[in-house]
Amino acid sequence: MNESDIPHFEEKKDGSNWVLRLYIAGQTPKSLAAISNLHRICDEHRETKFHIEVIDLLEKPQLAEGDKIIAIPTLVRKLPEPIRKVIGDLSDTEKTLVGLQLKPKSS
């Protein structure tokens, strides 16, 4: 597998105030689900600018140490700080939003 197999998001480097990093390990059903769920959630929050990186640890296993990745998939909110982590295929939208703090917990 190579990088081109992974669906890429449109990167908005300039002016993007959110940096999200999604760690996957190969194109497993869970990884693909996480990618499409993340895509959907970002589409639903067009008011926020996202910069998204997808890192396949099968290709770059050394990157797992940096963000202390144990579970796959793991979505890391690098910015805004503090760092937050959401694990799983992001099929639970509610929890994903809570995890990313994209939406207040109470609502």
Added chain:
Amino acid sequence: MANQLPLLQKCPTGIVGFDDITSGGLPYGRPTLLAGHAGTGKTLFSLEFILHGIEKYNEPGIFVSFEETPEDIATNVASIGFDLAHHQAENRLRVLHIELDANELIEAGDYDLDGLFLRLGAAIEATGARRIALDAVENLFSAFSDLRILRAEFRRLLKWLKQKGITAVITTERGTHSITRHGLEEYIADCVISLDQRIEDQLATRRLRVVKYRGSAHGDDEYPFVLGDNGFAVMPLTSAGLDHDVSMERISTGIESLDEMLAGGIYRGSSVLVSGTSGTGKSSVAAHMIDAACRRGERSLYFALEESPRQIMRNMSSIGFDLNRWVQAGLLQFHAARPTSGGLESHLTTLITLAEEFSPQVVIIDPVTAFNTGADMEQAKSLLIRAVDYFKVRNMTALFTSLTLGGEAAESTSVAISSLIDVWLLLRNLENAGERTRGLYVCKARGIAHSHRIREFLLTAEGVQLVDVMLDDNGQILTGSARLARLKQLDNETSSLYTEVARNHRISDVK
């Protein structure tokens, strides 16, 4: 071994005593579960397993901590002489710290632990690891809320390690009702070890038990272990075996005339039994030995099971010993305990723990027969075999006093340990002409051409003195005032005759 059925291959841990009780170590290429409460030494056991693997068995290893930081781990093992940085630089060791913070993690859908697998896999590949330790895995279970996923992933991890043929030690906290908090023993069928710590007499005693070991013989007992200066050490019944080094060095018993009877003293590291009925002066012999050791600048440990240290010191001062000054000088340490306070194992553990801490050259157990109180004989004997073995391996000279009861034959020791003993001194009461005196003879002394004569044992203000007994015209032993009377009589008759008799005695002593 060639014409035997293939046995389960063992992976030696290198931990003192452990490989003996498991006939060679852990199941090779398989996971072992190590369960115990906090502070029982799980981390040290798993670390030593990895580090001995690197240093003694040429097997690189990975230490995965779900709790302690690598800095803490390095500091902890530096005190027992391991240099983690060196092995890491040589690429034979990896220390992975898996940080888990439940507050950070939100679970939103299905996941697996491939991240952990990848990190372990990379480390195994980089070092060529044959051993792995996963320390404090209960933290992994408490960091995630979906236990269904965790259990499945844990099972997959074990299978994955087994496929790679890696010997693993997985440590976890003990549960209240089961061996482990998360029932992990269900997944590890090969080998389960439990560590335990109890506080008895304000002293922590630690024990290890092999709960199960598929396909291998193992000791069923609870084995005391210590976390000493040299790390984790289990005290098995057989660890010393009979292949320990022996010393040729002779040391003094502190009683000059007794040294003469033993043709120059006892061998260092030998075990001495002093038996006798009540009030024959057994503790006085012990006091001599301690005093002599302390004068040589050596340390002594006195395990007092019947009298308090103060009482012993007071009594010994009456025969001219100031033991307190050796206590003050840090050369003598007393430990007083009632034999009934706690089990035999806890006494042995206490003894060994104190001996590890204090490293004495001489150990006194006074009296060893106290262990018979309320305990069964076999257990008492096994305890003493372990104690004797332990002292021998450490080259510590041990003196056991044994109380012979009135009705028993003088040669019987109620704990039946005489066969383990190197030097056996027998004290007995001699009744003669309405007077009771004490006699001492050397019942056995392995490897020493000792005297077979009985000597009169005198307790004086300057300590023990042994004097030649006299014989009357009928060959009866004369002691006490009868001896003095005879001596005077002989002196009056022919002083030369006595000199000759005495010379004859000395000649026969040397034989």
